[in-house]
Amino acid sequence: MTVLEIKNLSIDFPIAKGVVHAVSDFTLNVPQGRRIGFIGESGSGKTTTALAAMRMLAAPGRIAEGEIHLMSLGQTNIIKLTDDEMRRVRLRKISYIPQGAMNSLNPVMRVENQIWDGIIAHEGAVSMAELRRRSKAVLESVGLADHVGRLYPHELSGGMKQRVCIAIGVCLQPDLIIADEPTSALDVITQRHVMQTLRKVQETIGAGLILIGHDMGLMAQSVDDLAVMKLGELVEFGPVRQVLEAPKHPYTRQLISSVPVVGGQSFLDNPPAAAVADTTPARTVPLLEFEGVAKTYGSNTALHTLSFKLDDGVPKIISIVGQSGSGKSTMGSLMLGFSAPSNGRVLFQGRDINRLSAAERMAFRKDVQAVFQDPYACFNPFYRVDHALAYPFKRFGLARSPAHTREEMEKACRTVGLNPALVLRRYPHQLSGGQRQRLIVARALMLSPKLLIADEPVSMVDASLRATILKNIYDLKDKQGISILYITHDLATAYHVSDYVMVLYRGHVVEAGPPKAVIGDPQHDYTRLLIDSIPWPDLDRNWGSADDARADLDRLDPVAANPIFRGAVAGFELATA
Amino acid sequence: MARIPAAYLVNRLITLVLTVLIASTLIWIIPRLSPVDPADIMLGRMSAAGGTVADSEAILATLQERFGLNDPLWAQYLLYLRNVLLFDFGLSTASFPTPVSVLIANALPWTIGLMLISVVITFIIGNVLGALMVWDHSPKLVRVAIPAAMVFTSIPPILSGLLLIWLFAATLQWFPIAGSYGLLVEPGWSWEFVGSVIHHGFLPALSIVVVTFGFWALGMRGLMITVQGEDYTKLAEAKGLRPRYILYRYMIRNAILPQITAFALKVGLLIAGQVLVERIFAYNGMGKLLYDAILNQDFPVIQGVSYVIILMTALSVFLVDLIYPFVDPRIRHGRA
Amino acid sequence: MADQALQDTTKPDGPALTRAEIRRRRRYENPWFNPKLFWGAGILLGIVFVGLVGRVLWDPDLVFTGAGVLRLPPLGFENLRGQAGVLNHPLGTDGAGRDMLALLIIGAPNSLYVGVLASLIGMSLGIVLGFSAGFIGGRTDDVIRVLSDVMITIPPLLILVVFQAAFGDVNLTMMALLIAAFVWQSPTRLIRAQVLSMREAGYVQMARLSGASTGHIMFREMLPNLVPYLFGSFIANVTTAIVTAVGLEVLGLGPQRIPTLGRTIYEAINSGALIQNLWWWWGLPTALLALMFIGLLLINLGLDEVSNPRLRRL
DSSP, X not given: OEEEEEEEEEEEEEETTEEEEEEEEEEEEEETTOEEEEEOOTTSSHHHHHHHHHTOOOTTOEEXXXXXXXXXXXXXXXXXXXXXXXXHHBTTTEEEEOSOGGGSSOTXXXXXXXXXXXXXXXXXXXXXXXXXXXXXXXXXXTTOOGGGGGSOGGGSOHXXXXXXHHHHHHTTOOSXXXXXXXXXTSOHHHHHHHHHHHHHHHHHHTOEEEEEESOHHHHHHHOSEEEEEETTEEXXXXXXXXXXXXXXXXXXXXXXXXXXXXXXXXSSSSOOOSSOOOOSOOOSSOSEEEEEEEEEETTEEEEEEEEEEEOSSSOOEEEEEOXXXXXXXXXXXXXXXXXXXXXXXXXXXXEETTSOOHHHHHHXXXXXXXXXXXXXXXXXXXXXTHHHHHHHHHHTTOOSSHHHHHHHHHHHHHHTTOOHHHHTTSOGGGSOHHHHHHHHHHHHHHHOOSXXXXXXXXXTXXXXXXHHHHXXXXXHHHHHOOEEEEEESOHXXXXXXXXXXXXXXXXXXXXXXXXXXXXXXXXXXXXXXXXXXXXXXXXXXXXXXXXXXHHHHHHHTTOOOOOEXXXXXXXXXXXXX | OOOXXXXXXXXXXXXXXXXXXXXXXXXXHHHHHSXXXXXXXXXHHHHHHHTXXXXXXXXXXXXXXXTTTTSOHHHHHHHHHHHHHTTOOOBOSTTTTSBHHHHHHHHHHHHHHHHHHHHHHHHHHHHHHHHHHHOTTSOHHHHHHHHHHHGGGGSOHHHHHHHHIIIIIIISOSSOSSOSSOTTSOOSSOHHHHHHHHHHHHHHHHHHHHHHHHHHHHHHHHHHHHHHTSHHHHHHHHTTXXXXXXXXXXXXXXXXXXXXXXXXXXXXXXXXXXXHHHHHTTOTTHHHHHHHHHHTTOHHHHHHHHHHHHHHHHHXXXXXXXXXXXHOHHHHTTOO | OHHHHHHHTOOOBOXXXXXHHHHHHHHHHOTTSOHHHHHHHHHHHHHHHHHHHHHHHSOGGGXXXXXXXTTOOOTTOBOTTXXXXXXXXXXOBOTTOOBHHHHHHHHHHHHHHHHHHHHHHHHHHHHHHHHHHHHHOHHHHXXXXXXXXXXXXXXXXXXXXXXXXXXXXXXXXXXXXXXXXXXXXXXXXXXXXXXXXXXXXXXXXXXXXXXXXXXXXXXXXXXXXXXXXXXXXXXXXXXXXXXXXXXXXXXXXXXXXXXXXXXHHHHHHHTTTTTTTOHHHHHHXXXXXXXXXXXXXXXXXXXXXXXXXXXXXX
């Protein structure tokens, strides 16, 4: 039985320059109990379509054409309902699980009140005892204890908040659940737990599910049918196996190929050799050295004592992988000298970077550059983007003349695949995230540093561009001879680009070694859990149930700090003492 | 459960104490920087005024003793702080030998009464209107008419007060032009007296309300627009909650929090504005007392009134700070 | 979500909007192109213009006592004594025979002068203190934060009353300086908060990586982005300063020998102008001040829309 039928839906957004057709001629049915994935990049209209079914389009969007039928309401077109009738449909017939888990709950209301008010809005006066019974039951169904109901949102973790949102979404047993990137703000381990919880409760109540997302892997692990959207149009629709194994549309093929897979085909043209034979004679002074470095914030230890030496022979990519809070970004900030270690010393070419003279500091700044996570924040909105490239070039005395600067900027842009004429004189907000991040790579290229810290360089960029940008970064090592510390939560890309991988968990190195060993054949519980949690576009893989995910999370707590070393590469030494 | 975190409380208390300390120090130090020694002038005026009062010599001698005018400066300062804590500001030079504290005690209830009515009403009206300006389900009239009225809300109450006096008291003569109750009315808990107080208080209160509600309304409007875009408001709508419920429990409830903080920052200016309104309405409060004192160069009264008004402000801020944790669980259930 | 959808990929087509709608939407996209800002600035510039040109076209000496017949009404009106307004004093005269037009021409720029000067000084203090607190942090930050928290509670009017009661007459500049001592707190708080959040911004970290000096980061990277906030705070402070100055004048303090709008109102009230229906005496300065405040408010509302895009509603 079909629960939702969308017929020839078109949605327009009138703006200053005319009308944007955000969705055009979209037709799709959602059968009962079936999970449909809407996949596409930002701007593809996937969220807009789903919001139209809730009649919650953001102004000035409007439905220009088409019909939306909810079967349990008979032949009524949802678009024709009055506001109050539509209000009664929401949550009871169609529920919505929002994207921003962090901010989706009212900060001044207890969790249980936010479940109750939904029940009361649709069922009128319900006794207190009944309300309590139902909130308890629905919280339990998403794996939350009863007492969580009496907490305020700020007392919950991100994963818990998102599970509360799921609890709210299923408390009235709707016909259809729309989940809008419900796990985009969560790390992979929590993502697996939340996703499996959602699937479980959806199966229990037998509702249809629309899962909106951009991650092909997550879709493969979660949905039955897949709808691929591009620029407001449905370009491909079919059972997920069919779409993944025999994609018809080139865009679908592009989406599938842009997902890096551990052990799969590398997206690089010249992947790192298995074991780098260091032919240059070993230097006495390493490029970067951590000497018993630890970092604490108050009583919290962000990074436990750690030592390593990276020599400046053959350039290498060292990956530091871990979830948020693992201490990996703390390491990045220590290497850049943005924060000082609580213990030990960070040495660059033998000098303590926190005790440099003004001239040495300038040299250090020139030699150690970075690419940060958020390409939107890295440009000062007040200046045109070339400011970010030209300023350091002049500041470090590399510019011989304005013309020289311009020439170098243009060369760097072309190297990373940007047309300098189209980007350099623009303001940051006029460029896409991918373009901005490539400009930051171009900036690093112009300065030709000895070391580059790349802190989650592609996590905020659309999937199809990730591989390209990583290739750009990889080329910095390969062609420019820059050593790179690649900080990421994404094990698949770390697997492909790096020469050596360190896995961090709660400030401890838990496993380290060449990527083929650490990620290809993990030995430590935590590394294994991380890899098991990654959603892959592989339909035959068992992603585990919600209970498995839960059990794995519980098992993690007593993880010992005993690191497992899986072999070494020449030119890099690691020790945890 | 519902308790104020100790660190928060201590922090607010320190602010309160510092505010009072700094204000009283300024009040003490400023006249001493003046080229003419106000203590001399004060004593001179008192002895002049005291010519007609019996035992004035003795009173002046005690005064000199009490303010330690012959002691070193630091001792005078400490003595002053002690006196201030005990609300002892000496004697009025204009109505010698009435203690300043008595004059203030007579005026203070009027000021507090007017403030409670005008400031509190303004806060409520302003926030409700500001919220309605944003709410999608408000009547069209509210969403169009109120923003237009906003333009006048930048005007300080003293100017609106002038206009109201001229229109309703001098020209139409619906309301009395001065005073806080009728001259022929005996103060007490009689209907006549209460009626007279309301009759006299109406215009001063109105002149504050008409021009200040807009400040809150504008602030609330901005906050409501922000809250309207928050994910939790979107989810509330997706939950099919009734619009009115969303307005109260989701939107206003969250948007009001920064307004309460703003109230604490603004209350000083509001009270100062009210002092001026009292002066033009010759309302028997602190404003009139201050104005008369300035006219008569009655320095002890000026000092006393200024101190008490600043103390009132500081206490109001402290009170708001005490209430705040009860409306924001994030403070109550300690989060950094 | 939808906003992003619009910018990124989909191509717009088909003009389907009225001209008024297009204008509204263009305003949405360029916040400085904003009727509130336009009108607010227009009003204030108009007042300044009248003040400057008036000094040339009208005799400023008419502000002195006895320049004309006492209590003459504006042109076209009649006072209670049956005197009609005359062309020599088109806006009438006050109780001492001063020409109202000259009073307004001299008085209005005086009020603006006090407001702008006090606010400029307060602003400069605020920039220095706010940047120090946000950048140096630690003890410095604590002291500045607590001090601004404390001082923001104390109403300037009362301290200034004590000051002027003790010192007697002041001139305009002195009054502006005194008021400035009480209007640095809100810019300090604002800048401190912004600096603290900007310190973590990607572009500031990028500037540090580029070897930028602290001065460069503060003034070249941060300050330009603070402009709408600073401007808004500046205008708000001009308002506060003028309100405080007028308040002092209406209490009979403030400059005694220079004509100011507040002092004119003070004299009008004291001479019973309200009861005797000498409306032009207090009404004209009141109206002019009101216009000034409306202009300031409009600018501030316009600036709010610049710094907070969500306020720009279609």
